[in-house]
Amino acid sequence: MxxxxxxxxxxxxxxxxxxxxxxxxxxxxxxxxRNSAALVTTPQRPGGVPAPPPAAPKARAVLSRRxxxxxxxxxxxxxxxxxxxxxxxxxxxxxxxGGFGALITLPDNLDTIKNQIQQQRQPYYFGAGRFYLELYTGDGANTEYAGLISNNLMAIYQKCAHLGCRVPFCEQSQWFECPCHGSKYNKAGEYQLGPAPTGLSHFAVKVDGSTVKVDTSNIVPGPPRGTNTIHQSPEGPFCVGGAAGG
Ligand code: FES
Known part of the structure; x- marks a missing residue:
C-alpha cells in the first residue's frame, strides 16, 4: 500500500x-x-485613413535580453x-x-519451486521481488503467519530487520545470516542471534492452481524476538561470525 x-x-x-x-x-x-503581430499591423490615422507606408524599416534586435x-x-x-x-x-x-511493490507472479510453477527448495536445500530466491520462498512446516501457520502461507510456501523479505542489509541464506547452518552486523534468523526468518530487534518481514503467498504469486505491496513486519515456531537449531557452522548477542 x-x-x-x-x-x-x-x-x-x-x-x-x-x-x-x-x-x-x-x-x-x-x-x-502577439508581439510580432503588433509589429506588422499597419498603423492608421484617425478617421480610418491609412497612414503612408513607413520609410525604411529600422534594424531590429534579433533577440532581446528579456x-x-x-x-x-x-x-x-x-x-x-x-x-x-x-x-x-x-x-x-x-x-x-510488476516487480517489487506489486503482486508478483513467479515464472516457475508450484512443483518446480518446491522441488528446487528440497533438492538444493536452500530457499527459492527471487531477486526482482526481493524475497525468498521457503517451505514452512512449523506450528504458526494459523497464528503468527495466518494469511501469509499457502501450500506450505512462505515468502521472506530479504531486508535485515536491524539496518536493512540484504540477508543471504547460509547453506551450512541453514539459517539466514546478515553479513553487516551478524544477525541470524532461522529458516522461517525468526530472530535467533545478533542486534536485530525482530525477525525478518514476510509477504503473503497466493497459490492459484500451479501458479504462485507473492504480494510485495504489503510488507508484514517480522515476529518479535522469542518467536520460534520451527525450533530449528543451526545445522552446521555459521557463514558469518561474530554475532553480537543482545
Ligand atoms: S543490518 Fe543486518 S545485522 Fe545490522
Missing part, C-alpha cells in the same frame, strides 16, 4: 510538472506571436523536468512492470 501510494504520488508530480511546463511554453509562444533570459529559464526548467521525469520512471519501473 505504501509503495503504491509513493508510485501514485510520483506520477501525479511528474504529470503536474509536465503540464506546468507546457502551459509556460504555450504562454511564451502566444506572447511572442527573451534571452526567458528562453534560458524555460530551457533549464525543461531539462529539470526531463531529468526528474526520467529518474521517477527509473524508480517506478520495477513497479510498473
Amino acid at each position: 505504501i509503495a503504491l501510494a509513493q508510485s501514485t504520488f510520483a506520477i501525479i508530480v511528474v504529470i503536474a510538472l509536465f503540464g506546468l511546463f507546457v502551459l509556460m511554453l504555450m504562454g511564451s509562444f502566444m506572447r511572442a506571436r 527573451d534571452f533570459f526567458r528562453g534560458g529559464l524555460l530551457t533549464s526548467l525543461m531539462v529539470f523536468a526531463a531529468q526528474f521525469g526520467g529518474a521517477s520512471l527509473a524508480f517506478l519501473w520495477p513497479n510498473l512492470k
Whole structure:
C-alpha cells in the first residue's frame, strides 16, 4: 500500500510538472506571436485613413535580453523536468512492470519451486521481488503467519530487520545470516542471534492452481524476538561470525 501510494504520488508530480511546463511554453509562444503581430499591423490615422507606408524599416534586435533570459529559464526548467521525469520512471519501473511493490507472479510453477527448495536445500530466491520462498512446516501457520502461507510456501523479505542489509541464506547452518552486523534468523526468518530487534518481514503467498504469486505491496513486519515456531537449531557452522548477542 505504501509503495503504491509513493508510485501514485510520483506520477501525479511528474504529470503536474509536465503540464506546468507546457502551459509556460504555450504562454511564451502566444506572447511572442502577439508581439510580432503588433509589429506588422499597419498603423492608421484617425478617421480610418491609412497612414503612408513607413520609410525604411529600422534594424531590429534579433533577440532581446528579456527573451534571452526567458528562453534560458524555460530551457533549464525543461531539462529539470526531463531529468526528474526520467529518474521517477527509473524508480517506478520495477513497479510498473510488476516487480517489487506489486503482486508478483513467479515464472516457475508450484512443483518446480518446491522441488528446487528440497533438492538444493536452500530457499527459492527471487531477486526482482526481493524475497525468498521457503517451505514452512512449523506450528504458526494459523497464528503468527495466518494469511501469509499457502501450500506450505512462505515468502521472506530479504531486508535485515536491524539496518536493512540484504540477508543471504547460509547453506551450512541453514539459517539466514546478515553479513553487516551478524544477525541470524532461522529458516522461517525468526530472530535467533545478533542486534536485530525482530525477525525478518514476510509477504503473503497466493497459490492459484500451479501458479504462485507473492504480494510485495504489503510488507508484514517480522515476529518479535522469542518467536520460534520451527525450533530449528543451526545445522552446521555459521557463514558469518561474530554475532553480537543482545
Ligand atoms: S543490518 Fe543486518 S545485522 Fe545490522
